[in-house]
Amino acid sequence: MAGSSSSLPPLCEKISYKNYFLRAVDLTILGLLFSLLLHRILLMKQSDNVCVVAFLCESFFTFVWLIITFIKWSPAEYKPYPDRLDERVHDLPSVDMFLTTADPVKEPPILVVNTVLSLLAVNYPANKLACYVSDDGCSPLTYFSLKEASKFAKIWVPFCKKYNVRVRAPFRYFLNRPAATESSEFSKDWDMMKREYEKLCRKVEDATGDSHWLDADDDFEAFSNTKPNDHSTIVKVVWENKGGVGDEKEVPHFVYISREKRPKYFHNYKAGAMNVLVRVSGLMTNAPYMLNVDCDMYVNEADVVRQAMCIFLQNSISNSNNCAFVQYPQDFYDSNADELAVLQSYIGRGVAGIQGSIYAGSGCLHTRRVMYGISLDDLEDDGRSLSSVATRNYLAEENLAREFGNSKEMVTSVVNALQRKSNPQHSSLTDFLEAAQEVGHCDYENQTSWGKTIGWLYGSTTEDVHTSLGIHSRGWTSSYISPDPPAFLGVMPSGGPEAMVQQRRWAAGLLEVLFNKRSPLIGVFFGKLRFRQSLAYLYILTWGLRSIPELFYCLLPAYCLLHTSALFPKGVYLGIIVTLVGMHCLYTLWEFMSLGFSIQSWFVSQSFWRIKSTCSWLFGIPDIILKFLGISETVFVVTKKTMPEIRSESESGKSQQEDDCPNQNSGKFEFDGSFYFLPGTFIIFVNLAALVGFSVDLLQQLSYSHGGSSSGMAEACGCVLVVMLFHPFLMGMFEKGKYGIPLSTLSIAAFLAVLFVVFSLGKLVY
Ligand SMILES: O=c1ccn([C@@H]2O[C@H](COP(=O)(O)OP(=O)(O)O[C@H]3O[C@H](CO)[C@@H](O)[C@H](O)[C@H]3O)[C@@H](O)[C@H]2O)c(=O)[nH]1
Numbered sequence: 001m002a003g004s005s006s007s008l009p010p011l012c013e014k015i016s017y018k019n020y021f022l023r024a025v026d027l028t029i030l031g032l033l034f035s036l037l038l039h040r041i042l043l044m045k046q047s048d049n050v051c052v053v054a055f056l057c058e059s060f061f062t063f064v065w066l067i068i069t070f071i072k073w074s075p076a077e078y079k080p081y082p083d084r085l086d087e088r089v090h091d092l093p094s095v096d097m098f099l100t101t102a103d104p105v106k107e108p109p110i111l112v113v114n115t116v117l118s119l120l121a122v123n124y125p126a127n128k129l130a131c132y133v134s135d136d137g138c139s140p141l142t143y144f145s146l147k148e149a150s151k152f153a154k155i156w157v158p159f160c161k162k163y164n165v166r167v168r169a170p171f172r173y174f175l176n177r178p179a180a181t182e183s184s185e186f187s188k189d190w191d192m193m194k195r196e197y198e199k200l201c202r203k204v205e206d207a208t209g210d211s212h213w214l215d216a217d218d219d220f221e222a223f224s225n226t227k228p229n230d231h232s233t234i235v236k237v238v239w240e241n242k243g244g245v246g247d248e249k250e251v252p253h254f255v256y257i258s259r260e261k262r263p264k265y266f267h268n269y270k271a272g273a274m275n276v277l278v279r280v281s282g283l284m285t286n287a288p289y290m291l292n293v294d295c296d297m298y299v300n301e302a303d304v305v306r307q308a309m310c311i312f313l314q315n316s317i318s319n320s321n322n323c324a325f326v327q328y329p330q331d332f333y334d335s336n337a338d339e340l341a342v343l344q345s346y347i348g349r350g351v352a353g354i355q356g357s358i359y360a361g362s363g364c365l366h367t368r369r370v371m372y373g374i375s376l377d378d379l380e381d382d383g384r385s386l387s388s389v390a391t392r393n394y395l396a397e398e399n400l401a402r403e404f405g406n407s408k409e410m411v412t413s414v415v416n417a418l419q420r421k422s423n424p425q426h427s428s429l430t431d432f433l434e435a436a437q438e439v440g441h442c443d444y445e446n447q448t449s450w451g452k453t454i455g456w457l458y459g460s461t462t463e464d465v466h467t468s469l470g471i472h473s474r475g476w477t478s479s480y481i482s483p484d485p486p487a488f489l490g491v492m493p494s495g496g497p498e499a500m501v502q503q504r505r506w507a508a509g510l511l512e513v514l515f516n517k518r519s520p521l522i523g524v525f526f527g528k529l530r531f532r533q534s535l536a537y538l539y540i541l542t543w544g545l546r547s548i549p550e551l552f553y554c555l556l557p558a559y560c561l562l563h564t565s566a567l568f569p570k571g572v573y574l575g576i577i578v579t580l581v582g583m584h585c586l587y588t589l590w591e592f593m594s595l596g597f598s599i600q601s602w603f604v605s606q607s608f609w610r611i612k613s614t615c616s617w618l619f620g621i622p623d624i625i626l627k628f629l630g631i632s633e634t635v636f637v638v639t640k641k642t643m644p645e646i647r648s649e650s651e652s653g654k655s656q657q658e659d660d661c662p663n664q665n666s667g668k669f670e671f672d673g674s675f676y677f678l679p680g681t682f683i684i685f686v687n688l689a690a691l692v693g694f695s696v697d698l699l700q701q702l703s704y705s706h707g708g709s710s711s712g713m714a715e716a717c718g719c720v721l722v723v724m725l726f727h728p729f730l731m732g733m734f735e736k737g738k739y740g741i742p743l744s745t746l747s748i749a750a751f752l753a754v755l756f757v758v759f760s761l762g763k764l765v766y
Pocket residue numbers: 099100101102103107134136268269270273293294295296360361362461462463464465502509636637638639640
């Protein structure tokens with residue numbers, strides 16, 4: 001394994017991004033927020049409801065900023081040096097790579113195929129890799145596509161390695177033709193590969209419409225008479241790397257799994273799928289490290305595994321094996337996620353500088369032992385072997401079966417994993433098919449610790465954050481690396497119904513974690529969660545709750561304008577709030593521009609943030625209330641992923657920029673008849689009504705007395721700001737088709753807005 005000489009240069013370095021100026025800005029904003037609260041208290045009159053509501057909202061915003069200041073205090077990340085790996089490490093550890101897919105319609109098989117190909121082709125010894133695909137859709141089409149992909153892989157992987165291709169997902173690689181100066185051998189190979197890839201696409205496409213191949217091939221028998229939610233376990237070894245000679249030895253093991261599903265069982269969505277992947281891979285290859293990606297997140301940098309290994313192995317060289325996982329940022333090749341990029345860059349690096357990055361569900365390498373539930377305290381001082389107490393606890397035969405389930409083979413593999421031994425080399429993957437069937441059963445996990453303390457944790461639709469919290473609460477740290485170019489790229493739904501569904505699921509899932517027994521509020525007292533780390537968790541776990549003050553704050557200016565009361569009292573208070581808004585705008589704008597994003601992207605993101613919190617996160621709250629009342633469970637609705645068309649330059653005639661952002665739409669927001677768009681439409685109606693009322697008043701005053709009073713001006717500015725932020729709804733009122741707000745939503749929102757206006761004006765009577 002790793003050479004121990006410490007005179008050699010390290011495999012990675014921790015880079016710290018401390019910035020005193022930014023700290024000063026964060027503290028100034030915090031100071032302004034506190035003085036704002038103080039003024040509210042001083043100005044508060046008895047029974048001034050507006051003032052109380054505004055105070056509560058502002059307290060929440062201050063609390064959020066306080067957390068942000070804590071998180072951002074000492075940002076850091078790791079810089080790996082993969083070039084040093086070969087001279088220092090003679091025998092690289094194995095890695096099992098997991099990919100999950102759930103629905104062949106929302107997640108087109110050709111997209112899954114591309115991600116799989118990019119995994120199979122990573123720059124790492126092929127005999128140290130195994131790729132496992134979990135298909136919750138139990139789709140013969142997905143299986144068929146993967147089989148075809150494995151044939152293509154036999155020419156694709158050697159091609160990538162021969163020419164040191166960087167982007168190893170064909171659909172992205174073939175977007176750009178190589179420069180004319182490249183050798184003619186390469187050009188020939190390139191053309192041949194492109195033709196073969198197009199053939200693969202056609203095969204998958206043809207199979208999509210027509211299913212005669214299903215009956216013709218015995219291999220698909222397992223899929224007959226199955227439904228996605230009702231079938232037995234299917235495990236297929238698509239390709240086994242038996243060494244051998246030539247190109248074939250370049251393709252890693254490749255296994256397809258569709259775990260058993262029965263209508264009366266709850267399947268725990270992605271977390272359940274991940275745990276089956278952990279078990280089946282444990283039986284077959286039992287690698288000490290596990291890489292997991294969503295089906296759309298292809299590898300964009302061939303060295304990803306080597307980079308992460310630099311962190312793990314440097315840890316092991318320096319005897320401080322406390323890093324449980326290495327997380328890469330989630331980057332996207334469409335332009336719908338600029339805001340997420342900024343969030344990861346500032347908040348993400350901040351958290352990385354505390355106890356370590358939060359696991360984000362994809363683009364992460366985990367250590368198998370940690371996933372089997374051990375704590376940092378269970379290791380000896382050398383950071384390798386289990387302590388004698390832990391050995392007694394974990395390795396006792398009866399405990400093992402109780403915790404990990406009744407499969408003998410599984411128990412053996414767990415013992416090996418905990419002691420960092422590999423499974424015996426001589427066996428073939430197919431020898432484990434029977435055991436794999438067993439561990440894929442619905443009731444295998446009954447009465448075991450899977451999902452409770454072992455593996456991916458159950459009980460939340462954001463299983464990633466939940467699992468991450470479990471790991472950090474056991475004292476482990478994690479590392480964050482963000483190479484340039486990005487390590488993984490995926491798709492993000494554009495503004496519209498898909499995004500709303502996804503955001504609502506996130507908000508509900510995060511609240512599930514906030515209110516369960518692993519809550520960071522508890523972890524910091526009873527677990528090994530560091531204080532600032534617990535604040536970092538609080539920051540995201542409270543996204544759903546933030547919707548309430550945001551909603552109120554979008555309505556307050558309009559209410560006050562209609563009610564002719566002051567939301568922003570003149571004098572010091574008004575001065576502070578204007579400074580705050582100005583500073584916050586400049587600060588966030590700087591954050592965007594420093595990462596190369598445009599002013600427009602900043603504005604769209606500010607707008608989308610308000611929309612998602614008031615229109616989507618808001619519905620996460622009833623979701624968890626219903627769950628806690630035992631009325632309904634939260635649901636993991638898979639987001640639709642669209643595969644961009646490949647166009648040759650001559651056909652498309654489009655610019656490089658457009659080719660690189662295949663999902664870029666016209667920048668317009670999409671609507672449908674769902675209730676998500678009701679709050680936004682309501683907000684825009686109410687604010688417009690208030691502004692119209694205010695303008696009429698102002699005109700009247702002007703005509704009577706040649707100079708209106710300035711009362712209400714600050715609130716009117718507030719309304720203008722809200723209208724600007726919700727401008728997609730303003731445009732949606734005049735658009736048709738998918739860009740227009742449906743009449744039903746408009747009518748209900750208008751009705752509610754009238755009630756609101758009457759309510760606000762009604763107060764005048766008293
Ligand atoms: O029952 C299910 C549901 C989903 N998935 C898979 O889970 C992944 C993520 O689903 P997606 O619809 O893309 O959700 P996102 O909201 O985009 O995913 C983000 O948020 C999830 C929940 O926090 C994390 O699991 C993901 O890794 C993270 O990328 C996909 O590969 C799915 O195929 C399953 O395998 N089984």
